[in-house]
Amino acid sequence: MSFSIDQFRLPGKVAIVTGAGGRGNSIGRAYAMGLARAGAAVVVADIHAQGAKTVCDEIIAAGGKAISVGVDITKPDSAAHMVGVATDAFGGVDILVNNAALMVEVVAHQAASISIEDWNRILSVNLTGALICAQAVIPGMRARGGGKIVNQLSGGAFPAMSVYGVSKLALYGLTTTLARQLGPERINVNAIAPGNTMSDAGRQLTPDDSPFIKFLEASVAMRVRGEPDELVGALLLLCSPAGDWITGQVIHVDGGWILRP
Numbered sequence: 001m002s003f004s005i006d007q008f009r010l011p012g013k014v015a016i017v018t019g020a021g022g023r024g025n026s027i028g029r030a031y032a033m034g035l036a037r038a039g040a041a042v043v044v045a046d047i048h049a050q051g052a053k054t055v056c057d058e059i060i061a062a063g064g065k066a067i068s069v070g071v072d073i074t075k076p077d078s079a080a081h082m083v084g085v086a087t088d089a090f091g092g093v094d095i096l097v098n099n100a101a102l103m104v105e106v107v108a109h110q111a112a113s114i115s116i117e118d119w120n121r122i123l124s125v126n127l128t129g130a131l132i133c134a135q136a137v138i139p140g141m142r143a144r145g146g147g148k149i150v151n152q153l154s155g156g157a158f159p160a161m162s163v164y165g166v167s168k169l170a171l172y173g174l175t176t177t178l179a180r181q182l183g184p185e186r187i188n189v190n191a192i193a194p195g196n197t198m199s200d201a202g203r204q205l206t207p208d209d210s211p212f213i214k215f216l217e218a219s220v221a222m223r224v225r226g227e228p229d230e231l232v233g234a235l236l237l238l239c240s241p242a243g244d245w246i247t248g249q250v251i252h253v254d255g256g257w258i259l260r261p
C-alpha cells in the first residue's frame with residue numbers, strides 16, 4: 001500500500017479528550033479542535049462540565065461533530081458514564097486522549113514534606129485517572145478491532161524533579177505497559193511529552209519574567225515555549241492510521257527541552 005496524506009485523517013472515528021474544558025486556552029481544547037478538524041467526532045470531557053460544553057459548542061460552530069460530558073476521571077463510574085455518552089452519541093470509542101491532570105495547583109509540593117493525602121490525590125488524577133479511563137474504553141476498542149490511546153506526559157518527567165514529574169514519569173510506565181499488553185489487540189498506546197506550553201495554565205505556571213524561563217532560554221536547543229496548537233500534529237500522527245505501527249513511544253514536542261545540558 002502506498003502512502004496517502006489521507007492516512008492522517010480521522011473520518012468516522014470517535015475520540016474522547018479528557019481535561020478539554022477547564023481553562024479557556026488549554027491543550028485539551030487544542031487537541032479536541034484538532035481531532036475534530038481531522039474528521040473525528042469528539043467527546044469533550046472535563047470535571048468542569050460547563051467548560052467542556054463551551055469547547056464542544058466551538059467545535060460544532062466550526063462545522064465539527066462533538067458532544068460534551070462532565071467527568072471525574074478518578075471515579076470508575078464517572079468514566080463509564082463518559083464512555084456511555086460517547087457510545088450513545090457516536091456508536092463507540094476509537095481514540096482516548098488522557099490529557100486531564102493536576103498541574104499548576106500541585107507543582108509547588110516538596111516530596112520531603114507533602115502529605116500522603118496530597119500525594120495520593122495527585123497520583124489518583126495524573127496516573128490512576130488515566131488507567132481508569134483506559135479501562136473504560138478498552139473493552140469497546142477490542143470489540144471494534146483496535147484503537148489508539150495517547151497519554152499526556154510532560155518534559156517535567158525527564159528527569160522527574162517534582163512530585164508532578166513523578167506522576168508523569170509513572171504515566172510513562174503505564175504507557176509502555178499498556179502498549180506491551182494491548183499490542184496484540186491492535187490498540188496502540190503512546191504518549192506526548194510537551195515542553196513549556198502557553199496554555200492559560202502554562203502561562204500561570206511560568207510567566208514571561210520567570211527566572212526558570214530565562215534559565216531555559218539559555219539552554220534549550222531550539223525554542224523554550226510552544227503553543228497548544230503546536231502539539232496537535234504529533235497527536236494526529238499517534239491517533240491516525242499514519243501511526244498504526246507506532247506503540248509504546250513518547251514524542252517530545254518541546255523545541256529541544258529534552259536535549260538541555
Ligand SMILES: NC(=O)c1ccc[n+]([C@@H]2O[C@H](COP(=O)([O-])OP(=O)(O)OC[C@H]3O[C@@H](n4cnc5c(N)ncnc54)[C@H](O)[C@@H]3O)[C@@H](O)[C@H]2O)c1
Nearest residue numbers: 019022026027047072073099100101154196197199201202
Ligand atoms: N502547559 C504546559 O506547559 C504543559 C507542559 C507539559 C504537560 N502539560 C500537560 O498537558 C495537559 C493539559 O495541560 P494544560 O496546560 O491545558 O492545563 P489545564 O489545567 O488547563 O488542563 C488540565 C485539565 O484537567 C482537568 N481535570 C483536572 N482534574 C480532573 C479530573 N479529576 N477529572 C477530569 N478532568 C480533570 C482540569 O479541569 C483541566 O481542564 C496536562 O496533562 C498537563 O500536565 C502541560
